[in-house]
Amino acid sequence: MTIRLYNTLTKSKDVFAPIDPNNVRMYVCGPTVYDFAHIGNGRPAIIFDVLFRLLRHTYGAAHVTYVRNITDIDDKINARAAERAKADKRNVPILDVLRELTEGTYAVYREDVRSLGCLEPTYMPRATEYVQQMIAMTQNLIVAGYAYAAEGHVLFRVKKKADYGKLARRSLDDMIAGARVDVAPYKEDPMDFVLWKPSVAEQPGWESPWGYGRPGWHLECSAMIEATMGETIDIHGGGVDLMFPHHENEIAQSEGAHHGHPLARVWMHNGFLNVEGEKMSKSLGNFVTINELLKDWPGEVLRFNMLRTHYRQPMDWTVAGMTESWKTLEKWYAVTEPLADPPVGAAFLEALSDDLNTPAAIAALHQSSDHELAGGLGLLGFSNTQMKIAAKKEVDEVAIAQAIEARKAARARKDFKESDRIRDELLANGIVLKDGPQGTTWEIKR
């Protein structure tokens, strides 16, 4: 099956042909681990997971590398780390404080996207672990004339890159406005962007040829792509809001450091996500985290709801949509179980291979035999675990309480074989028991 993907760089839907079919390489800009991820962040996670699955289906699971980074260098993270280190009496190095700080947020993100049915990417590099590579890339850019050091900063010389702007295709005025360019005395040109900037002693930072400091955000993706997959990859993805300046700058840096070799052959961008018709924002009070949603909705329902809109279209996230998604999945799960090794229908696969047309693929599933429905659901990453658990939770609270009592009685008469059996049976149904000083409680395994 021929896969066609819309390429932001060419502005057309092109036949996808990997550089090496034995190692198809895809990179997606990942989360900044400062706060819990909102449902808008869930969109690229789900969309590119579907593409990852389609590529694995087409080229074989062992022949696809998917890298999604973790941004743990960020001004807000730095400020919080500095604050915490100051209050901390242990005298722990600031970078250890930063790691502690981001570890928890990252663990929640990882669990959130797993609940959304996403496979783990092949690699999930953290920015803080690739600073030496970023320094090396910056040095290469200076040698090649694409960058210059000034007052503890290193800046990318945008005018030197004649095709700068080729991804976003904007006018210079537009780009200046979009990049929120600030004019600083050490800059040769207002458009020049930061590769390295100084940190004060209390802030997280690293020693470099330009003094104690930290990398600019754009640099981390360029350096981590090079380190994990080489100079040129097949697909680079992310939200449309990252196209400019972030992706444009990634291209400038990588091509500048690699003698003009392209960073990625295909650039893919998912559209915006609104909530109930409005732009999500903390001030509007409609800032919906994935973690909050998962308390009320099975992850599969959120995943299905996301896939009902084509990834390039703007999406309106609504309760009505989630309810509708739940109904459809419930109906389908009643007649079928998703298959791990899916025999998929031709119309379904054709739709999915046509620039990930998930609404058309879902329409094809509505027409499918139960067998092909099961295969299609499997390929789209549905497993029918959380819906079952959600259903169980509603009907089985009494049964769980009875099982806990029976286990307590078994333990009292030292019949540990029976008490273990009860615990394992509950676990097999997604219920985890926790023994504590107040007795035994239970929770749903996610």
Ligand SMILES: [Zn+2]
């Ligand atoms: Zn990036």
